[in-house]
Amino acid sequence: MKLHSLLQVFTMILLGVLISGLVPKPAVAGNTTLDQALDLALQGDHRDPGNRERDKYRHPKETLQFFGLRPDMTVVEISPGRGWYTEILAPVLRAQGKLYAVGFGPARPGMPDYAIKIQEAFESKLKARPDIYDQVVLTSMQNPKEADFAPPGTADLVLTFRNVHNWIADGTADDMFKAMYRALKPGGTLGVVEHRAKPGTSLEEMKKTGYVTEDYVIALAEKAGFKLVDKSESNANPKDTKDHPEGVWTLPPSLRLGEKDRQRYLDIGESDRMTLKFSK
Numbered sequence: 001m002k003l004h005s006l007l008q009v010f011t012m013i014l015l016g017v018l019i020s021g022l023v024p025k026p027a028v029a030g031n032t033t034l035d036q037a038l039d040l041a042l043q044g045d046h047r048d049p050g051n052r053e054r055d056k057y058r059h060p061k062e063t064l065q066f067f068g069l070r071p072d073m074t075v076v077e078i079s080p081g082r083g084w085y086t087e088i089l090a091p092v093l094r095a096q097g098k099l100y101a102v103g104f105g106p107a108r109p110g111m112p113d114y115a116i117k118i119q120e121a122f123e124s125k126l127k128a129r130p131d132i133y134d135q136v137v138l139t140s141m142q143n144p145k146e147a148d149f150a151p152p153g154t155a156d157l158v159l160t161f162r163n164v165h166n167w168i169a170d171g172t173a174d175d176m177f178k179a180m181y182r183a184l185k186p187g188g189t190l191g192v193v194e195h196r197a198k199p200g201t202s203l204e205e206m207k208k209t210g211y212v213t214e215d216y217v218i219a220l221a222e223k224a225g226f227k228l229v230d231k232s233e234s235n236a237n238p239k240d241t242k243d244h245p246e247g248v249w250t251l252p253p254s255l256r257l258g259e260k261d262r263q264r265y266l267d268i269g270e271s272d273r274m275t276l277k278f279s280k
Helices: 003-022 032-042 049-053 061-068 086-093 115-126 164-170 173-183 205-210 212-226 263-267
Strands: 076-077 099-103 135-141 155-161 184-195 227-230 275-279
Touching: 032 061, 032 086, 061 086, 061 184, 061 227, 061 275, 076 086, 086 099, 086 115, 086 155, 099 115, 155 173, 164 173, 164 184, 164 212, 173 184, 184 212, 205 212, 212 227, 212 275, 263 275
Parallel strands: 076 099, 076 155, 099 135, 155 184
Antiparallel strands: 184 275, 227 275
């Protein structure tokens, strides 16, 4: 090949590289399967190493597959905290779907300091990686009785991870389930993961320990209009005796007892959890 031909080829390659660097790419390509999309998200460099370490307890791939996640869905994540599941959902949905993250909302009078800090940390996380999170839509659960977590009747999937015990404690559980119902399309799916109490546990004990019975969660959902479709044991932990001095917060990641019996609770791991799928 003549020198000028080689130079032309080199120029074209260089131009292609430069152009590709200027054009934003989807976090997950449109022709990627869910299995591949989840693997790419789980292995992404945007994930916090501490969050990645907890995959062994939270089984995100199996959980999201069970709930029927697809890359082209409109998904609502309730109370994302500092973004543990958002790290996985955002890149999977970025190219074809839509993700609403329903947090504490802007700082306002009377808002607890912990809520302000969590929301600020979450929003900072999103801003730091626009290549992953630029399509995430922020909404608020400030007033679940009236708020729309997403445009009513538009969501394919609503997800809540370990939040129901908080709603029971603050008296908003009924309103939260109704608001999640409003957001979903007819036939849409609600996925719930929650710390699982022993059958027969009293309401007061649930509020105190953070563990909730499956029957109670199912009753809350059915009261709002949902129908239980299926259960999964992907987040079960038979080592969890559920009789810890600081309730569920005795276990990791909270470890409220500090160094006292630390290794014992690390050996147990995170809590035993129900994984329930409901339909509107």
